[in-house]
Amino acid sequence: MTEQQITSLLEQLHQGDRRALARCISLVENDSEGSDSILRQIHPRKEIPVIGITGPPGAGKSTLVSALAGWISEHQKLNVAILAVDPTSPFTKGSLLGDRLRMTEHFNNPGIFIRSLATRGALGGLSAKTIEITDLLKAAGFDMILIETVGVGQSEIEIASLADTTVVVFVPESGDEIQTIKSGIMEIADLFVVNKSDREGADKLVRSLQTTLHERPYSGWTIPVLKTVAFSGVGIEELFNQINQHIQVSGKQSTHKEELLYQRALRVASQQLLKKQRFENFKAELIEASALPGFNLYRFIAEKIS
Ligand SMILES: Nc1nc2c(ncn2[C@@H]2O[C@H](COP(=O)(O)OP(=O)(O)OP(=O)(O)O)[C@@H](O)[C@H]2O)c(=O)[nH]1
Ligand SMILES: [Mg+2]
Numbered sequence: 001m002t003e004q005q006i007t008s009l010l011e012q013l014h015q016g017d018r019r020a021l022a023r024c025i026s027l028v029e030n031d032s033e034g035s036d037s038i039l040r041q042i043h044p045r046k047e048i049p050v051i052g053i054t055g056p057p058g059a060g061k062s063t064l065v066s067a068l069a070g071w072i073s074e075h076q077k078l079n080v081a082i083l084a085v086d087p088t089s090p091f092t093k094g095s096l097l098g099d100r101l102r103m104t105e106h107f108n109n110p111g112i113f114i115r116s117l118a119t120r121g122a123l124g125g126l127s128a129k130t131i132e133i134t135d136l137l138k139a140a141g142f143d144m145i146l147i148e149t150v151g152v153g154q155s156e157i158e159i160a161s162l163a164d165t166t167v168v169v170f171v172p173e174s175g176d177e178i179q180t181i182k183s184g185i186m187e188i189a190d191l192f193v194v195n196k197s198d199r200e201g202a203d204k205l206v207r208s209l210q211t212t213l214h215e216r217p218y219s220g221w222t223i224p225v226l227k228t229v230a231f232s233g234v235g236i237e238e239l240f241n242q243i244n245q246h247i248q249v250s251g252k253q254s255t256h257k258e259e260l261l262y263q264r265a266l267r268v269a270s271q272q273l274l275k276k277q278r279f280e281n282f283k284a285e286l287i288e289a290s291a292l293p294g295f296n297l298y299r300f301i302a303e304k305i306s
Pocket of ligand 1: 056057058059060061062063064150195196197198199228229230231232
């Protein structure tokens with residue numbers, strides 16, 4: 001791409017042109033030529049709230065995100081972008097097609113933009129790419145960005161460093177596991193949702209979550225526990241209101257924003273480092289070195305980064 005083409009693409013992006021946005025996302029997603037230049041010249045609006053929605057597989061996150069976006073578009077007349085991040089390991093295939101199908105109801109709504117992002121198990125790739133694409137969305141004139149990610153392993157912890165507000169979704173059946181749920185996921189939540197509350201056990205789980213929350217020291221925000229039925233829209237308005245309140249409260253805490261920015265910078269920096277030429281054959285070199293007698297991982301890495 002010539003600098004001139006990039007300049008014109010960026011101009012369209014900043015005017016909110018959806019096709020230019022889709023093009024920029026693809027370039028960044030694939031690390032194509034021109035992507036670095038694009039990222040260095042965008043003007044993301046830092047006041048745009050990013051909402052992370054995470055939770056176990058099948059909890060109804062996509063249905064919830066879709067309902068929330070629909071509600072916001074209809075009642076608040078805001079432009080919403082949805083980014084469905086699939087942190088699927090390189091060994092399994094994701095459910096992206098499913099996500100797309102469930103959100104088809106919005107295909108003709110110009111106020112809602114939907115994009116899936118497969119991460120292909122790239123080293124350090126999930127959050128850096130998500131950060132970059134979120135910044136493209138912030139530059140493209142949306143009023144709110146919703147990021148869905150499946151809560152498996154690290155991904156939900158990572159999403160918390162991207163999102164201004166993190167919503168953790170459970171289902172009534174999660175109740176039995178709640179005692180064993182990693183404290184990590186409890187720590188990152190700004191809001192809990194018990195989705196599928198048309199099913200038995202929802203109230204019990206709500207109470208159990210509230211009990212757990214009471215044991216925590218107050219930090220300026222009372223974490224709400226909400227019940228939703230995503231596919232019929234029950235609880236969606238309250239969810240929006242609570243998200244909105246959290247945005248107001250956390251927006252006043254500059255340390256919160258600073259910490260998020262720092263976390264994002266760390267992830268981008270480490271990914272940029274890994275993109276450097278000397279890491280091109282990192283895996284092959286590592287495996288080769290590890291086969292030698294006396295291999296030491298720390299010495300190997302020290303030599304690599306020195
Ligand atoms: N009973 C009930 N089913 C729901 C509700 N919300 C979603 N579902 C159903 O739950 C299933 C999974 O929904 P998804 O929205 O794909 O869940 P998800 O968490 O995005 O799934 P992954 O992205 O694969 O982790 C679908 O069959 C939905 O129709 C709800 O409130 N009640
Ligand atoms: Mg989903």
